[in-house]
Amino acid sequence: MGKYNTLGIYLRQQRNERTKMSFDQIEELLGFSLPRSARVYRAWWAEDPRHVQAFDGWLSVGWKVAFINFDNQTVEFVKADGAEIHTHQEPTQIKELPRSSAAEFENSCREIMSQHYRKDLKPGAIGGVKKLFDFVSEDKSIVGDAKFYTMVRGQGLPPAKFSVIAEHVWLLEKIEAKHKFLVFGNDRRVPEEWLRRYGNLVGGVEFYFVDVDGKLEKLEVK
Secondary structure, eight states: OOTTHHHHHHHHTOOSSEEEEEHHHHHHHHTSOOOHHHHHOGGGGOOOTTSHHHHHHTGGGTEEEEEEETTTTEEEEEEOTTOOOOOSSOOOOOOOOOOSSHHHHHHHHHHHHHHHHTSOEEEEOOTTOSSOEEEEETTSSEEEEEEEEOOBTTTBOOHHHHHHHHHHHHHHHTSOOSEEEEEEEEOTHHHHHHHHHHGGGOOSOEEEEEOTTOOEEEEOOO
């Protein structure tokens, strides 16, 4: 999985023939900052399949760059209708797991976590807590939430998101359930950094990360 494949997955899911994105939106989607050259040099956006960003980000899924505005820091992509898709190497397999929004991520995780725990998980309330959790088993033995987070502008720590994670951990710790968890997507640095700072204070709440291939990984305190 190349580092720019998330952009390719996003473009492949678009129904319109054209889509305009800011550089900040692309960074939010990728989970890391674009290099400075992407913000000042047109050559970085060249239709060259030897460039990993071009091949993984748009060429391999049948899109091309139509227009770049360095003043507004935006790029417009257009479907390469009828054009030959560049395959200078074996194309990276792109799974159909949706990642374009937090809601789609939640729906994907519902199936993944249901398979993991071998129980059907649905949105619901539990333990008298006035909150609708994303995942609750019918017998109330499993409860969890999904979080689709990234670092601030792909780099900085997200204090507001850290506070939300702490609040959910606190709520889950108050609930009588056999399995309590948070599952994260988009940028694994967010839960990993939270665990590095506060994980030793957590009791009984498991952290998981789901990558763009749908692979589930349990995160541990380091």
